[in-house]
Amino acid sequence: MSPHGNPDAPASSATEINREAPNASPKVEAAPEAGPAVDHHDRSTWGLWEVFVRSSRGLSHVHAGSLHAPDAAMALRNARDLYTRRNEGVSIWVVPADAIAASDPDSKGSFFESPQGKDYRHATYYTKSEGVKHL
């Protein structure tokens, strides 16, 4: 586990699939959650991919879910069948789950800058201009 809020030490390789779950040790099975990363070369276990879907032109790709696939081409096809059966997207990204770096979930308040006393970053802080048009 990384120290809270240390941006130089990502908390995890990524992904919501919790490979640091309490059953990680002792390692008894070649389960994907047991190791630090899914071995994409392991024939018995397909790697984990995170799927991002752009719902229409002009919008960002948004995380839709995850899936297992042996390679990127299959991951894209599986993602199409699994997450866009009803025209939910015009574009898909698939990313190997272990290629994503994630911040520590507990670091709220230390890693993320405190908003305390920083109201001046918001437009609502400036009240004297109230009633002035187009401002």
Next chain:
Amino acid sequence: MAAQNLQSVPAELTPEEDAAGQAHFDRIIAEDSRIEPRDWMPAAYRKTLLRQVSQHAHSEIIGMQPEANWISRAPSLKRKAILMAKVQDEAGHGLYLYSAAETLGQSRDKMMDDLIAGKARYSSIFNYPALTWADMGAIGWLVDGAAICNQVPLCRASYGPYGRAMVRICKEESFHQRQGFEILLELSNGTPEQKQMAQDAVNRWYAPALMMFGPPDDDSPNSKQSMAWNIKRFSNDELRSRFVGMMVEQVRVLGLTLPDDQIRFNEDTRKWEHGPLDWDEFHEVLAGRGPCNAQRLERRRAAHDDGAWVREAAAAYADKQRAKQSAKQQKEYAA
């Protein structure tokens, strides 16, 4: 076994860190916020969720079978296409839920192995046979209907990945129930024989559908804890009563009847009541002694085995492509 290890606390956590984790967890639950995969959570919470979500996933996967069996016998091309879309949706639901379960630290392969080995449970409803075309109507209307009733509150389950999977699933379920209703409505307005077939299917699926909500509240020891954790939002009996109320209205539109002469609205409790259900049968079916348990598992096992060569071929192809790719990269690097 991994499932047992889930109960143990990871070695690197000190008691102080555990206490801090518990306090953080309790605060999030009290605020009715969401627990996310990398948060600390009590071992029992993780275990309960893993059991529930994996059983839910298995139910979607096994649940494809009664309807898939009817695809080749659907009465029209339109009905065939609809049924295929529905069965494909159920496969998707299974996969969303396996993903959610994986975030709790169990591999999908392990869950699938458990299902095939007969070690895992799934909803008892799918161990009943689908005897006629009208059963496609009754399954959509009653079984998917009961599932929706159960699943809508689960969209607010305290575990983030589970709730998100349920949101996606609920969006897709409403078509399932409507297409079933439509099948029954058409049969009900058809010949007397067709109407009788629809009534017969409703008669057979009514009680098993009601039992989908689980045992009565006083015989459901884990419900209370699940509600305290904001996984479950309403009790089994509460959801069952709501479902009965909805069906009472809808069956009139169908021109059919529910096989239960004890349905009534209790003015004092403001709740719908129904006749007794055969809970012995429920436990028998759940324990593997239902009419189709063996057939369902056998079919799942065969499908898994039949697909082995595809999985192996895809992995071998991916390996080959990767080897090619890295050879090319090394060449470029050397040059």
